[in-house]
Amino acid sequence: MTVTVDESFAGRVYPSTGTTLVTADAVRAFARAVRAAHPSHHDAGAARAVGHADVVAPPTFAVTLAQAAEQQFVADPAAGIDFSRVVHGEERFTHHRPIVAGDEVAAELHVDRVRVVRGNAMVTTRTELTLADGTPLTTVVSMLVVRAPEAAPEAEVPA
Amino acid sequence: MSTDERVEVGTELPTARYELSREDLRAYAEASGDRNPIHLDEATARSVGLPDVIAHGMLTMGLAGTVVADWVGDPARVLSYGTKFTAPVVVPAGAPAVVEVAGTVVGLDAAAGTAEVDLVVTSGDEKVLTRARAVVALR
Numbered sequence: 001m002t003v004t005v006d007e008s009f010a011g012r013v014y015p016s017t018g019t020t021l022v023t024a025d026a027v028r029a030f031a032r033a034v035r036a037a038h039p040s041h042h043d044a045g046a047a048r049a050v051g052h053a054d055v056v057a058p059p060t061f062a063v064t065l066a067q068a069a070e071q072q073f074v075a076d077p078a079a080g081i082d083f084s085r086v087v088h089g090e091e092r093f094t095h096h097r098p099i100v101a102g103d104e105v106a107a108e109l110h111v112d113r114v115r116v117v118r119g120n121a122m123v124t125t126r127t128e129l130t131l132a133d134g135t136p137l138t139t140v141v142s143m144l145v146v147r148a149p150e151a152a153p154e155a156e157v158p159a
Numbered sequence: 160m161s162t163d164e165r166v167e168v169g170t171e172l173p174t175a176r177y178e179l180s181r182e183d184l185r186a187y188a189e190a191s192g193d194r195n196p197i198h199l200d201e202a203t204a205r206s207v208g209l210p211d212v213i214a215h216g217m218l219t220m221g222l223a224g225t226v227v228a229d230w231v232g233d234p235a236r237v238l239s240y241g242t243k244f245t246a247p248v249v250v251p252a253g254a255p256a257v258v259e260v261a262g263t264v265v266g267l268d269a270a271a272g273t274a275e276v277d278l279v280v281t282s283g284d285e286k287v288l289t290r291a292r293a294v295v296a297l298r
Contacts, residue, residue, distance in 0.1 A: 026190070033190040034221030035177060038234050050233065059224040059237040059293075063217050064191050084207065088216045092241030098234070141241070 005121035005146055006080050010114040014072045016106035019132050020065055024101035027055045034058055047100070054101035062093055066127035066140035069107035073125060074144070081123070081146055089122065090143035096136040099129070105137060106130050112141075119148035166274055166297060172230045172262035177222050178255040179214050179248065187218040201252070213247035219258055219287055220244075223280045226260045230276075231295040238273065242291035248282040258282050265292075272298045 024044065031041035039046035040056040047055050074081050099105065106129070113124040127140040181199075188194045193215055196203035204212045220242050228234035250256045259281050266275035278291035 029186075029190040030221075033183070033187040034218065034225050036221075036225040036228060036234065038228060040234055050235075052235065056235050058221065058234055059228060059240050060217060060221040067191075067193065088244050090241065090243045091217065091220060092239070094239045095237065 005114055005116065005123060006078065007114045007116070009073065009079050009111050012073070012111045014069065014109040014111075016069075016108050016130075017072075019104040019106045020068070022057065022065075022099055022101050022103045022105060024055050026064070027057050027061065027101050030061050030064065031058050034060065044101075052098065052100050057099040057101075059093060059095070060091075062095075062099060062129055062138040062140050063091065065099075065105050065107055065129055065138075066142065069109040069127045070125050070142060072109055073111055073123075081121075085147045085149070087145050087147065088142070089145045090141075092141040094139040094141075096138065099137050103137065104132055106132055121146040166264055166267065168264055168267060170264040172226060172264075172276065175222075175226045175229075175260045177258045177260070179218070179250055179258060180255040181212065181250060181252060183255075184212065184214055184218070184250060187215055187221075191215065191217065193217065209247065209249075211249050211251055214250055214256065214258075216244040216247075216288075219248055219280060219282075220291070222258055223260045223262075223278050223288060223291055224293070226262060227276055227278070227293045227295060230262070231297070236296040238294045238296055240293040242278075242280075242288045244287070245289045246282075246285045246287045248287050256282055258287070272296055 028042055036058045044054050108128045110126040112126050115122055123144045125142050129137040184198050198215050228237050248256050261279045262276045264274050265277045273294050276293045280288040
């Protein structure tokens with residue numbers, strides 16, 4: 001038995017549905033959670049002293065903005081993804097300009113690749129995070145594995 | 160690190176060791192918005208075949224990202240960062256899990272002023288991230 005992810009979703013683009021405001025509180029809480037103590041994350045004055053408008057998000061903070069966009073595809077019943085069988089395979093961030101508190105971030109989701117390998121579906125999405133005027137912030141590439149129902153547990157592990 | 164003069168291929172980053180408790184997972188769930196119960200609830204984790212609650216892969220990736228940012232001296236100098244997730248970090252109720260991060264410079268681009276860092280991230284004897292690589296600006 002194989003999973004039934006709809007391969008025709010490859011190439012689909014989900015335009016931004018609005019912007020999300022990055023708050024200083026969100027940046028600080030995320031920084032604390034990943035033990036990032038650098039003053040740029042916590043102290044607006046320190047961040048401004050090195051040229052930023054406000055506190056700077058840690059390198060993986062962008063995932064919080066990308067995951068919301070990914071849900072448009074992952075949670076679309078037509079895509080056929082059983083979320084209880086989804087594990088995170090890969091993640092990659094390319095930063096064009098650091099995300100800082102006060103940014104109003106738009107997210108455009110691209111489904112770059114859907115392929116079924118040995119019964120497991122591998123889904124690669126790319127979320128382009130920009131300011132409302134199109135200024136690029138971060139490209140987030142995420143590969144999710146949708147495990148086949150009878151796949152051995154050690155074949156792919158949740159992350 | 161204050162200048163790029165001392166950085167060469169083979170330069171090792173200071174190693175880091177993090178303890179992760181259930182409370183740390185709850186804090187990451189709140190901060191990231193990822194409230195998947197396999198990171199919070201034992202019964203749910205076991206029902207999908209896991210030995211116990213596991214840490215968010217993105218939390219582990221985030222900790223290793225902190226190691227790179229601290230080494231380069233400015234989080235805004237982390238230009239790109241990617242990894243594969245290969246094994247979960249199991250977090251028992253009674254004792255925290257331990258995540259250890261080591262890093263080595265594997266490439267330099269003098270013209271661009273960047274270095275590529277390869278990270279080795281383990282918990283117990285298991286490699287939990289593989290091909291974890293970051294490119295940082297040295298100046």
